[in-house]
Amino acid sequence: xxxxxxxRRQKQANTIKGKGNPNxxxxxxxxxxxxxxxxxxxxxxxxxxxHCSLTCANRDMADEQRGVSNLMKGRSGIANALYRNGFMExxxxxxxxxxxxxxxxxxxxxxxxxxxxxxxxxxxxxDDYTCQSCGQRGGDLESHHINPFAKYPxxxxxxxxxxTLCRACHKLTF
Numbered sequence: 001x002x003x004x005x006x007x008r009r010q011k012q013a014n015t016i017k018g019k020g021n022p023n024x025x026x027x028x029x030x031x032x033x034x035x036x037x038x039x040x041x042x043x044x045x046x047x048x049x050x051h052c053s054l055t056c057a058n059r060d061m062a063d064e065q066r067g068v069s070n071l072m073k074g075r076s077g078i079a080n081a082l083y084r085n086g087f088m089e090x091x092x093x094x095x096x097x098x099x100x101x102x103x104x105x106x107x108x109x110x111x112x113x114x115x116x117x118x119x120x121x122x123x124x125x126x127d128d129y130t131c132q133s134c135g136q137r138g139g140d141l142e143s144h145h146i147n148p149f150a151k152y153p154x155x156x157x158x159x160x161x162x163x164t165l166c167r168a169c170h171k172l173t174f
Contacts, residue, residue: 035056
């Protein structure tokens, strides 16, 4: 065993290291980080690196995901198809855009209003904080519009159009 180790050490000592080796690729090269523009060293085998550290890479990726234009840069497959067909566009570029105000924003404003909160409270009080489907008292209760919120805007704040349901029963109404 000792003889084998010694022979291996001798062979390693005789190998050509550095610039004299036929596989030498020139050592480390300097590149600039695409996020912070700081220089970093990389071996030619790792020439695909574009960031100086994982921190810069993660921050850059988070920025890209927040912005629409850079989101699909260098991506392919289903994500690219979704982007091309307008599903991943935001705002007025999205094919499902409703208008300047936006349907979601209007609904959020209505559901966050004092009027809505008072309607919800009056429904809970009328039903004595009890689920009208299974009879659970208290817990995760939700107010449910009997006639849909979107289709009947005049009935949105009518107590007679509301019913108290627990979360489990409310999921069954969808």
